Amino acid sequence: WVSKERAAEQLLSWGVLDEGSADFLAKAPEYEAKQVVSALGPDVRNPSAFVTRKLKGLLGGAASAGSAAPSVETIPFHHNGTLHSLQWFSKEQALTELVRCGVLDEVSADFLLKAPDQEAKDIIASLGPDVRNPSAFVTRKMKGLRGGGAPAESQRGPQRSFPTVVVHT
Known part of the structure; x- marks a missing residue:
């Protein structure tokens, strides 16, 4: 296995896949x-349909039923100082990929899952080369956008003290 592109090209040249499924x-x-x-076996009668169906299932049905290949948006981001590209079929797929690759932890990915698609894409794209902890960065951005971040000391207003209640069982 050299790359998915090379595998698709080879399967197309051997006549195993049609253009649409190879492109997908x-x-x-x-x-x-x-x-x-790796799931293609001798019992698969229509490899092109098999590949398309399996990919649609794995990618959460991101492709519409009428098209052989989904439209793919690529989101550039940095991780460990290196520029990467994230293929965006769906928010769920993209975040699963970021967790799988160790860019985000589960907690920050779940938090980002609550954002609208465009907001999530913008946050991922804002992962620059200077970001050392992408999970903390994403969480901080989400809290800021959701108004859930702690206000600065000067914005808190007067401090109030509340009685502490201790319950012994």
């Missing part, structure tokens, strides 16, 4: 593409 395979995330190709 080439545009899918690497991990999912590998999963689907």
